Amino acid sequence: xxNVEQHPSTLSVQEGDSxxxxxTYSDSASNYFPWYKQELGKRxxxxxxxxxxxxxxxxxxxxxxxxxxxxxxxxxxxETQPEDSAVYFxxxxxxxxxxxxxxxxxxxxxxx
Amino acid sequence: xAGVIQSPRHEVTEMGxxxxxxCKPISGHNSLFWYRQTMMRGLELLIYFNNNVPIDDSGxxxxxxxxxxxNASFSTLKIxPSEPRDSAVYFxxxxxxxxxxxxxxxxxxxxxxx
Numbered sequence: 001x002x003n004v005e006q007h008p009s010t011l012s013v014q015e016g017d018s019x020x021x022x023x024t025y026s027d028s029a030s031n032y033f034p035w036y037k038q039e040l041g042k043r044x045x046x047x048x049x050x051x052x053x054x055x056x057x058x059x060x061x062x063x064x065x066x067x068x069x070x071x072x073x074x075x076x077x078x079e080t081q082p083e084d085s086a087v088y089f090x091x092x093x094x095x096x097x098x099x100x101x102x103x104x105x106x107x108x109x110x111x112x
Numbered sequence: 113x114a115g116v117i118q119s120p121r122h123e124v125t126e127m128g129x130x131x132x133x134x135c136k137p138i139s140g141h142n143s144l145f146w147y148r149q150t151m152m153r154g155l156e157l158l159i160y161f162n163n164n165v166p167i168d169d170s171g172x173x174x175x176x177x178x179x180x181x182x183n184a185s186f187s188t189l190k191i192x193p194s195e196p197r198d199s200a201v202y203f204x205x206x207x208x209x210x211x212x213x214x215x216x217x218x219x220x221x222x223x224x225x226x
Contacts, residue, residue, distance in 0.1 A: 034214070043203065043217040044155070089155065099145050099168070100215055104154040 002027040004092050006103025013080050014111050021106045023090035024072040030092040033066060033073045034100065038087045047088075048075070080110045114138075116218035118204050124224045130192040133221045136185055137206030145215070146179055146189050147203040155203070161187065194225045 003026040013019050025033075031052035036044035050057045050064045050073065057064050061080075066073040077084055087107050091100040117136040125131055137144050145160040159169040161181045169179070176195070181187040191198055204218040 043219050045217070046214050049214070099143075099157050099160045101157075102155045 002030055002092055002094070002101040004090060004101050004103045006090050006106060008106060009104065010107045010109070012109045012111060015080060015082060017080055019075075019077045019080050019084070019108055019110075021075045021088055021090070021108070022072060023074070023092075023103050024070075025092040025101075026071065027092070027094070028068075028071065029094050032093045033064070034091050035064060035075050036089045036091065036102075038089065038105075040086075044089060077108075080108075082110050082112050084108060085110045116204055116206050116216050118202075118218035118221050120221060121219060122222045122224075124226065125194055126226050127195055128193045129225075130190065131194045131198075131223060131225075133189040133202050133204075133223070135187045135189070135204030135218060137187070137204070138216055139185070141206035141208050141216075142184065143207045144181060144187050145205045145207075146187070147205065147217075149201045149203060149220070150199075158189070191223075194223075196225045199223055199225050 004023055006023045011019055034049035035047050037047045038044040048059050048062050048064050050066050055066055061078045063076045087105045089105045090103045093100045116138055119134045142163050146158040148156045148158055156171055158171045159179045160167055164181045164184055177191055179189045201220045201222050203220045205215050207213050207215040
């Protein structure tokens, strides 16, 4: 089955700096790669996703890149703000009704 | 749309008691997932259903755990008997399925077993 590895487990950055979180996946059949943000005491919420027919996607300060050959994808947050502090999860899934397989999460702290 | 609904939001019980967690998926979604989240293990998939049918329950930790989905709008996760190590946040999530779509999480149930 699919296995998703996520690094780093914790990340601290100064406000205004960029943050990068990286994930690798094992199953070349996976074709959907979402990123979820979970604030303390709340549910995971989708912030951006990318499908296997696209190499990069951007939404304001957030971007995701996908390298299918190397089977890794990354989340980039630019101009970080204190409200970006949260746990971020990457995930991967086959097409169809199969479940998302999540990484272990990255705790991002943005220091003002 | 009200989103995925879970109840109760918090549950405190004593070891040995039966616990039932409830979930109502988003209307029109035909895939439902139960996850458990702890600091040590992160987000673990326990079981998932497609069109009310359990597809994979290999993540269910023990026979003490069981899940049902009697219809498209309701699912339960039951722990009997509960143990302190079951303490965690349990999330239900749903998706439209068939095509690759966003998975929506419920607010979770924080379970504490004393």
